Amino acid sequence: MSTVGKAVSLLELFTLHEPEIGLSDLARRAGLDKATARRLLMALAAHRLIEQEPRSRRYRLGAGLSRLARIRDAHFPFVRLAAPVIRELSLETGETVHLSEFSAGALLTLHVELSAKANRVNVDVGQVLPLHGTASGIAFLAASRLEVVGAYLEKPLRAFTAHTMTGPDTLAKAIAFAATSGYSRSSQGYEEGVHSIGAAILGADGQPIGTLAVASPISRIDDAIAGSQGEAALRAARLITARLTGEA
Amino acid sequence: MSTVGKAVSLLELFTLHEPEIGLSDLARRAGLDKATARRLLMALAAHRLIEQEPRSRRYRLGAGLSRLARIRDAHFPFVRLAAPVIRELSLETGETVHLSEFSAGALLTLHVELSAKANRVNVDVGQVLPLHGTASGIAFLAASRLEVVGAYLEKPLRAFTAHTMTGPDTLAKAIAFAATSGYSRSSQGYEEGVHSIGAAILGADGQPIGTLAVASPISRIDDAIAGSQGEAALRAARLITARLTGEA
DNA sequence: AAACAATGGTTCAAATAATGGACCGATTGG
């Protein structure tokens, strides 16, 4: 791996649950030598992508990241524009709703609005979703150009649960449903007991850039509820698309 | 410079005003070979810190930065922690109060609490403040290490109004005042008719990371009021510092 | 249309920067 890749993989070790990590720990988990890890951390710290807590000497993500993210978000205000719509959709459906952006062949979860119910689906920001096997992914594929879909379906597809759609035929069917109805549906394709409804968000060029999805415990879902969630998800996705492309 | 440093300096070429840059341009500005720049960009793109617009083939900051910034902000909630204190200070003084973070040689306004009065100072989130010429900046310099201050004062300083302090001597005096009293004072240094009182917020290492400032119409200010605003600003800044560093 | 000057992207021998085992002093915990 490139040196830069190693440095970035150090950054990626930090999570919401573990925002500060010591040197030895970082080196061990990244599979690097302690000396190497330290040199990389120092290089990152020089640009404020990493900070070091002076008391404990542990490392954490730096302010430079916030700065760079602000620049990106100002130009590409996906989350900022979508967040209120996502929240509204969560209140309307009473379920957890999450927003994802397409990036490097997968969907990256950017924002989550959790259901207020005790029995709810939990999704983490930062989670990477495959294009097959999640409602978000199917909705994304359904909005993509055919050549993109074809290229994706050629590769072997991993099954995450016993219900994951891996056959090209069943997937094509699900994609066709999403293409006609405007929303996709996935029952326990990624995690047992979770039902999801997805809809694609489009960029200014009409190509999909991300998705939103309503995730419910399967026990609360029947066809009528799924249908109304689908309509609501589609409306929300179209609203975000319109605002993003300035057609508001 | 380390390879990692070069890669990060590529990221730092993107700004609010120029969020997409082509390969040759990036290489030229970073002082790197085209081939080198591209390899670094590819390494960054593999981790989603950079994206490439497929049509124009230009590069932009990637979604991974937003992800990492979210993790950092969740753990190091500068604005979230400071906002209630800012609000309280605004209510106490009856004036507009704003919060800034040091970033790339200047202060970036992150949060504003406007005065309830009709005649008030308006400040915008996102506004960039110079270190000289604003009360925030003087307070920041007064809390910085001497070498940082020296380096900054060496460069020629722009005058924003007829009252802007640009001479090293007058600035040194203002900094000295801020260093002893804990708060800085600037009268019409950045905008005519505006009087400001600033105080620095410190990180865990004792170095300043940002500032807050009380901004009033100059017609409402006399020395006694300025003094009480200064004491209040200092208390508020210390409270935020304490909460940030966990010494609450 | 032809010539031109950019652009993004690729290759490979040479040069440079990254690597990691050994080591140090300081904490920590049994």
Next chain:
DNA sequence: CCAATCGGTCCATTATTTGAACCATTGTTT
């Protein structure tokens, strides 16, 4: 009090990065 772990440093060896020369393509100028 000792053993284990921590963060941090050193430097000969090694592997990665480097950049001039090279395409193919695009868009501009003559």
